[in-house]
Amino acid sequence: MKRAWIVFLAMMLIAGFAQAELKIGYIDSEKILLDYEESKDALSKLEAQNRRYQEEFQEMQVRYQNLLEEYEKKKFVATDLWKKQKEEEAEKLAMDIQNYQMTKFGPQGEIYKKEAELMAPVLEKINNILKKIGAEGGYDYIIDTAQRSIVFANPKHDLTSVVLYELSKATEIK
Template sequence: MEAAFCFWTQFLTRNFKFVKTLFKMFELSITEAGVKTFQTWLGVCLAAVMLVGVNSASAQLKLGYIDSQKILEKYKEAQDAQKQLQDLNKRWEDEAKNMQQELQSKLEELESQALLLSEERKKEKENELQNLNIRLQQFQQDKWGNQGEVFAERAKLMQPVIDKINAVIKKVGSEEKFDYIFDVVNGNILHVSDSQPNLTDKVLEELNKSVATAKPASTTAKPPAATPKPKN
């Protein structure tokens, strides 16, 4: 059984078409599983093999798992990045809200003065409203559209965090000689045996340790030198 498991493990890593076939056997599609990389496909496939009872494989493969959602929630640098993104998004939301209020105010002003304005002046105010509305829509598109600044800022702030997390996962896996480390969030693994090591806390410990060592040592500010008294 162990030899067979090792054979199929090696075969899966080398044969992409067989991975698709295995998905069909379990009535899953790559789209339904939310799997975007071959590494994740392999993780799900291996997890499926684990779940059907090939427990004896642990003698040859060392498997572990992490919870990426918990890591992002507990990792200090991830928290800081999320806070920066929230603050930036809040600032833009306030700007959009102010523009909406200005638009509403000018619209009410035009409606209240419509009978008193000349056609020329009325047209000017209508054009002003139209331009303000266009400016508001453009602002919203620039910030929250498909290619908006919110997404660009999220990538800018979170990518270094993700890179550090991945580096620590690789470090832990290498030092403790794990063959595979699965993510129970992105891999859509529905069950993990208690016998499989949960490396989430270990990864968090390493990450937060690096944050602590990166902080500069606090120094006590020296009082300013006393001004010498003039000689009499």
């Protein structure tokens, strides 16, 4: 009887471990970024800088448009020298506009650099809080619904070393 009880207890423990559930939480990073005060401040500074660049860009476009209109109005009565100067001026201004657009708004532009500079401390704080909540709360995973990604994973579920080991074994066999 005692032996049956021990076997029953062992089977219950094994079944309990087999049914252990993962603890998963989720966040909405967009809401966090919109509601977190430091994030609001950073985004406000970024928007102000973006507005200044947009205004400068629009002023350049207006100057270019005015130059073209002036050229069109006077091209039939102007000297060849004047026309050549205006054409060169328009060409230079068009290149300046394109260059301005790339340096301010392009993929490596100042707006993206400024965003990275302003948001880096905010994102670092958020990531540190996520790690703390994940570890202290016993979470296995925390998922970001806005980005559709995992923002915290318990290291015990990291299979990287296992995959690397299996790959090295597979390479040795060949």
